[in-house]
Structure formats: C-alpha cells, structure tokens
Amino acid sequence: MHCLADGLDFGPGLQVAARSSASASASRLMVPENQDNVLLIDASGHAVRLGGEAPLRTRVPGWPAGHMRLAVLDGMGGHGNGRQAAEAVATALLDVPACRTLAALSSHLDALHATLQARFRQPGDADTFRRPGTTLTLLEIAPGQAPLLYHVGDSRLYEVTADAAVPLTIDHVPATGYAMHGLLGAHEWWQQVHGEHRSQIAQAFILGNAFANPQLLDDDLRALDEATLPPFLHPLADRRALVTRPGALYLLATDGLWACEQPQPWLARWPHLLTHGTDTVDEALTCLFEACMASPPPQFYIDNMTAIAIRFTGDNTGENIDQTALPHSILTTFC
Template structure:
C-alpha cells in the first residue's frame, strides 16, 4: 500500500521528502467514469510499511483496466471485455511472509485475463485455478513464511447482479441507500469463522482465532469436520471455499462465493485490512456515501485510517452511483 498524497489516474506516485520517516509513497486515486450509472475510484497507500504489498484491479465497461505494477499505476484496455461488466478487486500480500507484493501483483495480473461468469460454481473453479497457478509459482517449498494474498473479487453487471468471491480478511461493504448505512458483506476467514460454520455452538477460544486462516497461493488452515462429524484443525494446500447450498443453514449467509444484488442508489466498497485493523477497533469508520463523492474523499478515508494508528498498507476501491 502507498501513502498520503494523491496522483491522477495517468500519473505515478512520488516520494515525499517531508515524510521520510514513514518512507511514504503517494496514494493512487483513480477515477473511472464509464458511460453508465456508476463511477469507480481506487486509492492505495503504503503507510508506514517499507513497501506496498496491496494491489487492486478496477475494470470499467468497455475494458479499461487499472492496477499497480511495482507500486506504480498501470493501465490498458482489455480486448473483448464488452460493455456490460465492472470488475473490482483488492488483494493484500500476507504480512511477515515472503514476496507479499509479488504474489498480490501476480494475482491481479492473472485476474486481468479472466472474463466475468454468471455461475458461482464456475467462479469458484476460477479461483481454485488461480490459486494453483500461484502455488506453482510461489509455493513449491511451502513453510510458515510462504507467500499468500487475501482477495475480494467483485464483478458487477449493469443490471445490478453482483458476483462475489472472497478469500482471507479483506472485506466488502455495501451501502444500503434505503437504510442510509453500510453493511459488512464478507466475513473474515479466521479460525473462529471456520469453527462456527461447522458448529454454531462453538464458542470456546481457539488458537489464533483472530489470525488469518486462508489466502490465495498459500492454502487454508482451520477447524474442519470429517464425514463422521469429528472436528479437527488442519492445514490444506487447497482453498476452503463454500457455496451457500453446501453450508449448514445457520452459515449460508457467510458463503465465500455468491451472488448479490445492487439496487439503484446502493454502492460497494472493497478494502484491505489497513482500513479497519487499527488499535482498539476492527470495524472501519465509514462516512456516508454522500461524503465519498470524489477521489479526494476516498484518499481522506484511507489517510484517516492511518492517522488513527493504522500500521499497514491501505487500499480502498469504491463503486458508487453518480448521484446518491
């Protein structure tokens, strides 16, 4: 993630001498105005880290795409994308692991070659295939410091259909215009989350219950159940991605790959954990959608998270209607 400062969608970030102690690279604020009812924006800030291990992808109808390469803004038009879909994606290389920036960047570049699909089962297959490609590149000698990246992947059809896939602890929030409030859509992949899916009464603390339990290019670790119903913690080099129809009734709203709807006036906000993992809280302080009306306001949102004590890269991608 980069940090305070801003660059237009056709310019690159600059090192700021006055912020040398944090070695900050100016965030990228990338407005994308497509000829439809939505507007897409993104900001990525390095913060106090030595490098930005976050990445994002923003593709508008027509195929114009923006993402980061070596922490610099990159863009091109995707041939054959069509005029019906947006794609919004955030990825966060795991802290304390090797090649965090490289694995999140590789994930985004692989996503550039994937076209939107209508079926959740096909989208899950796509993620599993991308995971295998990342494993082949980064995970041949797997250990506790092997690379991995979180992911929130959202494809939005102009009809309002949303295809969502989620791995790790990056998040998706939806602005509900009717309620004038944000709601958290995704649920962080932690020990406690996986235990609760297997047993709704599971309430005893688990080791590292707040720790990340799954990442692209790494694998999954958590409480699982075998065919006899026995619960046990286990690591798997595969992803643990569930569709709603495969889950117990109490957990179906926590499906990892699913469909949503985006009614008129609603908006979507994707973020890495730098936005919300600040001291004393695990929920971001999100302003109303009316206040997120420009690239500058999105930049301010990320800066405020860092000012509140954030110690990580911070990336936010927003898709909002032109008029809320």
C-alpha cells in the same frame, strides 16, 4: 497515495473510486512496502493494477463492452513474497475471461489459484509461515445482472449507508473455523472477528486453507457456503450474487483500514465520513483516507490501506435476485 480509477469509464450506472497507500501510521523515516494490490477493469476493457507499488495501465483485448471487474488484494508474508503474490494474481486476472455466472467465475479463479500455487511452491512450505498468499475480494459485474462476489481471505466488502457500515463478507480466520465446527456462536464470532483485530488467517489465495487443521495447509480453496457454515453466517457465503441498493456506497477494502485494537468505534464513524456531504464516491473515499491520516483511531496499526468505493446507480442493482437476509438484519443477528 495512488488514485487509481482516474481516466477509467464505468458507464452511467456505476461510480467507482480507488486508493492504495502505505500506512498513515508509518513514520516519514520508515515507509513499509505496500503489499496490497487492486484491479479495476472498466466498461471498455481499460484496466489498472499495481506493479512495483506503482499503477500499471493496460487494455484487455476482446473485453466485452459494459462488463467490469473490481478487486482488492492484500499480499501476506511467506518468503517475503507477499507483494509479488498479490501482483501475480492482479496480473493474471487480466487473462481471466469475463464471466456471467458464479460457476464460470469460480471455476476460472479456482484454477488460477492452483496454477499460481504451483508457481510459488517451495520445498517444505506446507504451513502459513513459509508459503506466500494474498486475499482476493472481487466483484464481477456483467451488464444487466447482479454483481457476482468471489471472496478469499480477510479483506472485506462493506455496505455503507447513512445509518451503518455492514460487512457483507466473512473473514477467513481461525474464529470462523471454530464457528464452522460449532465451537463459537454468533455473538462470540462477531466479537472475535469484528470487535478485535487479529493478524491470523485461515485461508488465502495461493496459500490454501487451514480450516481442517490449523497446523497443516490444504492446497485447495474451501468455498464457505450453506453446506459448511453455521446458519448465522449463511447470508454471507463467499460466492454469491449480491443485492445492492441504489444510493448505498459499497467498499471493497483491505484490513489496514480497520487495523486497530477496537475497530467498532472507528467503523461507526464510516457512515458519516462516507455519506455526509460527499456527492461522489471519489469525495467519499478521499474523506475516509484523510480521516485515517489526520485522526486515526486509537492504537491504529502500521499496515497498508487499499479500498475501492462503488455506488450503483443503474441496472446492476440485482433487485431480481432472491436473498435470504438484508444487510441490516444480518447485523442484528450478531449485535
């Protein structure tokens, strides 16, 4: 397991810890390839990502002081290039300039998606079986501004308090496509996405999206927002400014951390694991990963696990941003 934030400086207003490892469920004789990746750029432009499953550290030239970027990625299948796809995105994110608006962030990342898709393209790969891809769940944090979220795939951002672990992102999976077409209501969507574990995906970075036709990929990315989502999912739009709570813990994570037949009882343990008796985000994340290894949930699948734990303590709380629903009212919509 790699502890990735060591030596990075996120300033006085932010605590950050990060871990990535092959699945705790794997036997000692068979350790799976870690196709996950992570990117951390701190307030002085020092950065870490994974390359060949090992940490790579660098300095981003010209990075503005106090600006930060945090992202998790989960490479997926295709030509056996899931790890390579996630590595390519994590590396290319070092060259994306610091962004202070959603429009700029979306423009740069959508263009990066198109560029890398062209690089990885193979003849006849217009389906999810042959084209590689990766999830990308990213926070762009400019000094004095609310964090900006850009989300593609089925990795997640959670807000964890002493009371609940609340998802703040939408999984890009077939159930979400059905909900977009009016075929699933809030409770049915919640059960299929959060009450079960399924391996199918409907959109990923490099891969493209299959929301219109599950059998055929569209090359571009489809941002899920109020124009495309049913009303019960409007507060969880893919690209938005976040309202964060001082003292809450935010977790950017790949799906290996909840990959079990019934995720909700396991997720119900997270508030205690992440907030009880843990003074720092590093302690909280260590507690979560140790629980995965020592007492995993029943039928925990073999998968890679990557997470960034974040606590906002200063100016990047976004309290001046208008939001239509708070996380706990989002949760009551479904449950």
